[in-house]
Amino acid sequence: MRSTGGSDAVSRLAAALDDLAAEDLAGRFGPELLDRLGGLLTASNRLAAQVARTVRECELTQAAEHDGLKTMASWLRGHAGFSAAAASRLVGSGRALAELPAVAAAAVAGVVTPEGVAAVAPVAAPKHLAAAQAQGVDVAGVAAALAEVAATQPYAELRQVVHHYLARLDPDGPEPDPTEQRSLVIVRHADGSVSLRGELDAVGGEKLQAAVESITQATRPSGDTRTRAQQSADALVQLADNQLAAGSLPVLRTVKPHVVVRVDLTDLVDPSRGPTAGRMGFGATISAARARWLACDGTITRIVLGPEGQPLDLGRSHRVVPPHLRRAVEARDGGCVFAGCDAPSHWCDVHHLIHWAEGGDTSLDNSGLLCERHHTKVHHGFRIERQPDGRWRTWRPDGTEILIFPRLGGDTFCSRAG
Template identity: 35%
Template sequence: MVEELAQADDAVAACVDAAAWALAEHELIAALDAAHRLEQRLAAVKLALVREVDGRGTAVAQGASSTAVWLRERLRLTIPAARRLVDLAACVDAAPTAVRGALAAGAVSVEQVRVIADTVATVQTAAGPEVADKAVAVLVDWAGQFDPMLLRKLGTRILDHVAPDIADAAARAALDAEAARATRDRHLTVSEQTDGRLRLTGTLDAEAAALLRAAIDPLSAPAGPDDHRCAGQRRHDALADVCRLALRTGELPEHGGDPAQIVVTTSYDALAGQLGAGTLDTGFHLAPETVRRLACDAAILPAVLNSTGQPLDVGRQRRLITGPLRRALVLRDRGCAFPGCDRPPRWCDAHHIHHWADGGPTNLNNAVLLCGHHHRHLHHTDWTVRLAADGYPEFIPPAWLDPDQLPRRNHYHRRT
């Protein structure tokens, strides 16, 4: 085997030095097909060797703690890659003879072998070895037409082709087993970082996943040609919008005796001067511009403190755009007023055109509806907004975007 592999090595080396640009198109495609087939056949040889090394205990005999560790040192792999190689070698070794033969012939890929092995194991459990043998033949044939992902999807209905009389019962059993696994494995981990941010990790069951996608997918689309957020940032902002909507309903359970809410503490001078940071009730700080944006559509509770910071008097909430005033704002703007945005009113904040902390009044002539993204955009960029002579909001782009700074409007919500 060593001599044969050495000859193959020489042949491949000769191909490396060959000029691919000189090949005709049909020769180029044929060479690509041949190289791929050879790659799969070499993979079959390599996996057989790894399986034998693992089975003999060669790694431990040479002082390594495991075959994966030995492969890391020997082949200069990462530990995850070495472990996958050992697992895949075991998977191929346990695969039906016909599947190993197809891999050795270069007719299927290593990834397809794993899919076929997993599917056949499921079929054998559900229907026995005879039906499993039929499934192997069908799956190997499909592997010549479909990639591993589609092959796995088709494999979920393999019994329809090889054992239709038990397919429905087996599919129901598989669904029940999958539902049980999903219920068992569901979790969400919220890890607090040192700067007040959170890292979310977890696995959602199918129902929760569908609910999340239904809630955030419509909000995750780009908001317009000026939206330069990446997909991950848009999903982040969509999740924040969903949370804002949930808080706005007022139907969440109380938390510590108060309605569910976020609490930011700042001084009036800092809010008005746009200079001071705010402090969350968790102890983390927010930038001044973030505090002012949150104050646009939040309840403000004034408090008088003594020289040591102890509260002497706490007043009532004021200046929030709610009730009839918000309804009037919704009737006028019908959704986010920023040009080109289609977000409906329930996803929007009420923004003070002339900030309340700067002396701006809380009335219809000083308010505009903005979705979360465009609310942040307005606070953090050079865009400005005003009410035109007809009473509808119009937005002035920054000079770098439009040197003439012609006012723009949102025509999406207008019906007349």
């Protein structure tokens, strides 16, 4: 069996880590904690350099074969629990330290972070080293300069310097196809939520950032406590909403792309039903409350199923909110009527104040515009109401009213007038 100790130095390191873990941090003040953190970060950088150096030697000696694996990347995934990206990055960093001594020295000294080493690693790729040699480039001098930048400049600056160097190696080469640099992976989880992972080229990334930022900056209601990440995610969903509503996306098998929800009528009208009452087109399950929200301003198709689930009758599809009614609601409300929100009308759904599935009319008096965020809020306990004078008021789930600002005489108003 292989020893887990490795060497006396590793054993001493493990003992030192045990001592650190035993230290009580409670009651220490900020400056003392920051001093401790600074030392730990330097030590962490140094340790990461040793890990990368060792991975490189394992690669050169084909150590992974000892455990029946072909590469160190696969060993790191299987034995150390690394993700594929992290394993590849560590292997690349080990190769870079072997080829760029100045960077290795800075990393071993702890003045360059593992992220900095990974950023420099493309310089040591075989094709780039070959190009540098063919052009008489002093790679050692380049490495020394990169080590200086990595140790003294922000990470973003280091990335720019590395990119500039690599671009100068092949100034007359063909312009890369930007589509080859783009990827998007959508991973669906058990609860129906999704995670996004992707890469975009510089131009594609700029387009996406410009579009998301335009929506993020245009919808910043007072009292908004969302994080920057939440605002960007909401903006991305709003982009999808806008495109789906525009009806200009490519047709899928004779049908325009749309959000599909299948829900039994009994579940739709009964708010006490469980969280998995509705099933969406790509397989996610949602609650009856969420289904009612989507059904506020959608197209409904009645399908009668037999006892074994076979369709027996297909009713004609009809739009819950017809176009002429939506135009009237937009003209009256002008945008989202939730207190403090200034989202424009084209970002909004038409909300039934009393849901049509519960007997509410599809009429101007029973309708109000709500953006996606606040439409969700209203279907999860918040409440809106239009006053006889045309103003909208908003209440929280606990019954307290959301007030924007006081007026003279103690009166308040909360949202736009209709």
